Amino acid sequence: MTANIYFTGGHEAWRRYKGPLLVALKQAGVAAVLSPTCPDPAAVDYLVYLPGTVPDFTPFTNAKAVLSLWAGVETIVGDKTLTQPLARMVDDSLTEGMVEYVTGHVLRYHLGIDRFIGATGWNKVVPPLARDRKVTVLGLGQLGTACAQALAGLRFDVAGWSRRPKEIEGITCLSGADGLDEALARAEILVLLLPRTPETENIVNAATLARMPQGAAVINPGRGALVDEAALLASLDAGHLGHATLDVFRTEPLPAEHPFWAHPKVTVTPHIAAETRAASASRVIAENVRRCESGLPLLNLVDRAAGY
Ligand code: NAP
Numbered sequence: 001m002t003a004n005i006y007f008t009g010g011h012e013a014w015r016r017y018k019g020p021l022l023v024a025l026k027q028a029g030v031a032a033v034l035s036p037t038c039p040d041p042a043a044v045d046y047l048v049y050l051p052g053t054v055p056d057f058t059p060f061t062n063a064k065a066v067l068s069l070w071a072g073v074e075t076i077v078g079d080k081t082l083t084q085p086l087a088r089m090v091d092d093s094l095t096e097g098m099v100e101y102v103t104g105h106v107l108r109y110h111l112g113i114d115r116f117i118g119a120t121g122w123n124k125v126v127p128p129l130a131r132d133r134k135v136t137v138l139g140l141g142q143l144g145t146a147c148a149q150a151l152a153g154l155r156f157d158v159a160g161w162s163r164r165p166k167e168i169e170g171i172t173c174l175s176g177a178d179g180l181d182e183a184l185a186r187a188e189i190l191v192l193l194l195p196r197t198p199e200t201e202n203i204v205n206a207a208t209l210a211r212m213p214q215g216a217a218v219i220n221p222g223r224g225a226l227v228d229e230a231a232l233l234a235s236l237d238a239g240h241l242g243h244a245t246l247d248v249f250r251t252e253p254l255p256a257e258h259p260f261w262a263h264p265k266v267t268v269t270p271h272i273a274a275e276t277r278a279a280s281a282s283r284v285i286a287e288n289v290r291r292c293e294s295g296l297p298l299l300n301l302v303d304r305a306a307g308y
Pocket of ligand 1: 071094138141142143161162163164165193200222248272
């Protein structure tokens with residue numbers, strides 16, 4: 001059987017993905033026809049999907065799965081026209097990228113690196129050791145767990161918070177409303193790696209920011225909607241929150257007139273924390289096609305009810 005795969009991402013993405021997908025499908029032993037256009041939706045077996053590219057999934061009557069190239073699926077998970085199974089991107093390269101981004105920005109805050117950049121005076125401020133620095137990671141999924149473990153490996157005192165209770169060696173695992181209170185109260189550095197769902201939207205708000213220690217830092221490579229922007233700015237301006245590093249925003253690219261750009265206590269990065277890389281992501285896609293064609297369950301299936 002030859003699988004018909006429709007790549008929905010448009011020409012620029014197709015240029016990057018065509019070669020790696022063909023190689024990965026061949027290596028996985030999958031016979032497939034790949035196309036960036038879709039003359040007959042009923043003939044499509046799999047959609048390799050980028051957000052915002054398919055307004056209606058109804059015509060794909062025989063599709064066996066929608067395979068997202070993104071880890072976050074908030075723009076598609078509630079789509080009523082999507083009746084096909086939805087798998088999201090879980091990929092070692094994505095995880096490695098996120099670990100590097102989070103570790104780098106945590107170390108920036110921990111070591112107080114900004115204080116020394118461009119300094120001309122002998123301002124001897126010795127940072128504490130990592131073991132005396134409390135970091136909290138909200139979200140203990142693929143990315144949050146990897147980041148928490150990497151930080152714990154550097155001896156940071158790490159807590160993590162998730163929807164369901166967890167046990168991860170070396171991490172203080174918290175869940176539930178009381179767990180969130182505890183997670184925030186200890187967070188000298190707070191890392192947001194939650195998905196965007198109705199439950200997580202604005203989880204960083206005036207009340208939760210007020211629970212964090214004076215001078216704390218927030219790093220958000222999760223989703224922009226996790227943060228109430230006005231509350232974040234108010235907390236920074238009031239001198240409670242010390243600094244924020246933000247990689248994701250409600251509107252991307254972040255508009256030129258947005259106050260985050262010019263704010264002295266905000267660092268903006270342009271959604272680069274963990275990029276989906278064509279070669280490794282293609283292997284993940286090919287493996288899922290192989291599994292489905294062999295009657296095996298798909299990997300990384302999205303829980304539509306939970307929203308991630
Ligand atoms: P994941 O494996 O699905 O993990 C999500 C985590 O969030 C899980 O631990 C989950 O708890 C927790 N969670 C969800 N809803 C919650 C709630 N209401 N209360 C408490 N915890 C909750 O996702 P992932 O692969 O780690 O990715 C996380 C997010 O990172 C993605 O959704 C995406 O938005 C973002 N991301 C950003 C970039 C970037 O470049 N900036 C790149 C990739 C991904 P359970 O463990 O109990 O399920």
